[in-house]
Amino acid sequence: MIETRDLNKIYRTEEVETTALNGVNITINDGEFVAVMGPSGCGKSTLLNIMGLLDSPTSGEYYFMGNEISGYTEKQRAQLRKGNIGFIFQSFNLIDELTVFENVELPLLYLGLDTAVRTSKVEQTLDRMGMIHRRNHFPQQLSGGQQQRVAIARAVVADAKLILADEPTGNLDSDHGDEVMKLLTELNKSGTTIVMVTHSPHDAKYAGRLINLFDGKVVTEGQEEAFHV
């Protein structure tokens, strides 16, 4: 699914030059559940954004589903992203002006699907996330855990092959966090590849593999058990 070769990302501002990623080589296979950990500022989010085609690397090669994308235009990346990648954020990022249903429907709109298809898909997904009874609520009317479940529904509604989650439990208490992790595990079991950034060793346990970043470099990589002494 994903392969990076010598991936570098350098942020240049007027004063400083920050190397956020420094020669990252990662391979993630279809159906994997990978957790990315590391201290704050080590480049986790940067890596996730590049994987999700939201950002492009400064140098290095990135293969997504067999396509080398470092030379892609913004529009080409958007094209590839649609329907293939779903995002889950720490701060949920739902659109306040849209209802639960409409938020989840959004990716399908950009895919240009029919109303009937959209409705059935959205309802199915909301049902799976246990949010169908809230379909006409606005995000502000929901608890954090509920909002994150809507966000997950939105990430998977278009049958994304890859889900990228940046600290999905960061804003949730442990009960709600566990709920979210269970949902992700289920998704993974049904075949979705998941890459998740987390600060919580507890959450990382749900993943099948752990990548540790430090200062933009992959320091250790391996099966989850190996790091859980």
Place this chain on the structure above:
Amino acid sequence: MLKNYIKIAIRNLLKKKGYSLINITGLAIGLATCILIITYVLNERSYDSFHDKSDRIYRIVQTTESADRNEKQATTPFELSPVIEEEFPGSVLTSVRFFDMQLESHTFVNREDGISFREENFYFTDSTFFDMFSVDLIQGDPKTALRDPLSLVLTKDLATKYFGNENPIGKALNYRGIRNMTVTGVMENWPETSHMKIDLLASFSSLDDIYASSPDYNSSWLWNPIWTYVLINENTNPAQLETQVQGLAEKYYYAYSGWPEDESVKLELQPITDIHLHSNRDQEMQVNSSAIYTNILLAVAGFILIIACINFMNLSTARSLERRREVGLRKVMGGYKEQLIYQFLGESFFVSLIAIILGCILVVLSLPFFNELTGKTLTFDLFTNAYTLPALLALTLFVAFFSGSYPAFFLSSFNPVQVLKGSGISSRSGVLFRKILVTFQFSLSVLLLIGTAVIFLQLKFIQEKDLGFDKNNVLLLPTKQNLISWEYDSFKQQSLSHSQIQNITGIGKIPGSEVQEYYRYVPAGTGDSEDNTNLALHVTHDFVETFDLNILAGRSFSREFPSDPEQSILINESMLTKLDVTSAEEAIGSTFYFYPPVGERERFNVVGVIDDFNYSSLKKEIEPLVIKLVEGTQEILGYVVHTAVEISPGDPSAAIQHIESIWKELNPIDPFEYRFLDERLDEIYESEQKISSLATVFALLSIVIACLGLLGLSSYSAHLKQKEIGIRKSLGASVTDIVRLLSKEFLILVILANLIAWPLSYFGTLKWLENFPYRFDMATYLPVIFIATGAIILFIAMVTVSYHSIKSAMINPVQAIRNE
């Protein structure tokens, strides 16, 4: 997808009701103003285009030039029309003349019913009238209605006025007590959108009958009382025809015996549709308007629309900060940049659409008021004119694109990674752009306000300027070729018996009015050049007294000197420059010669010198003037146009009644009519007056709209700074500190806007003021205007900004911090 866009657009509008209200109200007011002005300007530009052949109808006008003068006149000699038809049969299909006997009004009497009125819009015209002009004849035959002598065609309204519900055809109306005319046709009311006003038309052939005693009446090329119109052939080039017509000057004008040697004539063709806005000659049928004013109004409309659009832009970009998350997410979901641009442009279109609908409603509501202001009867509806709806749609699209494109590109260019991280785009982004726009907006408002103030002051100056004579409490009675001329002395004597009536005099033209009359009165010793002429004013006794003129030297005309009418003249101070004298006293006794068109020159002595007064309107400078006394019925009939009555201050109604009763006794034919001199003189500045009131309204509106924008922006800025305010307050800042902090940035912009507007308005208004030889004291008043408008706008802006500043400064800091 569209549904999704519309949904989010509506919810955004509803969620921020305050902003939406400001956005839409401002835009609606701006659009309404624009629509009103465009309707007005289109109406002004449509003058005379209702004639089917309007593109082929031209008026021929003449300009006579000599060494010291250049007279642009709208009228031509009698013979020009037949000569043109004869000389250019291929190019000129037909021509039509209009003649009003050079009278301001004409008495018509329905003897049967004893109804009489004075009519101002009456002309003698050729039988070809209906071939050229497009007005429907309701009754009568257009081919013959104006053929026979003493035929009369009147409008529907006039027919009702004189004959009620009876059929007017074949009925008689008596014209000025001299002829009975027979009604041969009734036509539709003459449209308002014409440079002519027509209520009654008599056949041109009537003149042969009326002037039967002087059959040469129409042969002079020196006398030019006729408005001449030609209808040209479809493939005739008007410019070419004009050069051909110019050739007539040599052949007819200069060849005419008595044509002054150094005087040349220029003949021009004016498209009939250009007359209303582009012609300002002597002897126009009506006072025309001017393209300057329609252009000023269009500029104002543009300004106001821009100001309103800027509000929209500013508020949308400011609000965009709140929508950046939506943008980021849409991009994450795979939305393309173009899709987002379309979405925001679409929203902008949606808002514009609401605004234009509201705007149209505002137009309908304000139209009566606007009509009152402009003296028009404009109408507004969407369907009578096929262009209205497409034009409105185009306007909506323009506004949507103009005000929506920047926010659209600005919003759609957000980088999703940074947006979703909640950083990258600070509340500072687009700030400079917003500041520039606000400054620009207020510069325009200041410009409009200063322009308005200058127009206002100039008009006030003109109205209050000392004309050198007393224009107050003077009654004007039209008395040209009036029956009262036979009883002039007894009319005067009897009228003066009323204690309120102080003086009465006959005048050849109204002092201070536009008309200028030149006669060949020349000082002796300047050679008896016949081409020398001067302004002259014919008056009867007591002129100097009625108008309270100041005598510098010598005396006024007096009955004690019976030879005054034949030998004496008065001159004004300016005339001294044409005499070889050093003082007014020295000029007394100087000799002038008058050269009549035929016969020997006549000799006159100067018996008095009077202070300069404004013989013409304030649009012209004071020139040397000769005042000549007229006496006796023949002279009064020939020269006196108005009778001026000076009434003592106070309620004039008793005095007016007194004069009226005497008038009716002495003059059974002409109805009694009067008006006040000051009101008559105010009319000269009618178009300026109209522009002044329009400009005032629009300048105020522009400020309202700009302030609406400021209100929105300041509220937004206060909202963004809630956390900062909370922190500052918790650190001990007072409410005043906070208000100052929040208001400062905007007030600096408003001050800057004033500084930018000052030089622009200085040069702009200077250009307009060049039209007036007499101007208010700019050196003193302009700085005052600048400072005053600046202060007013700053004050309004301050009040606007403080509203939100104070509101947020009062908020409990804990709440403010938590609200972030």
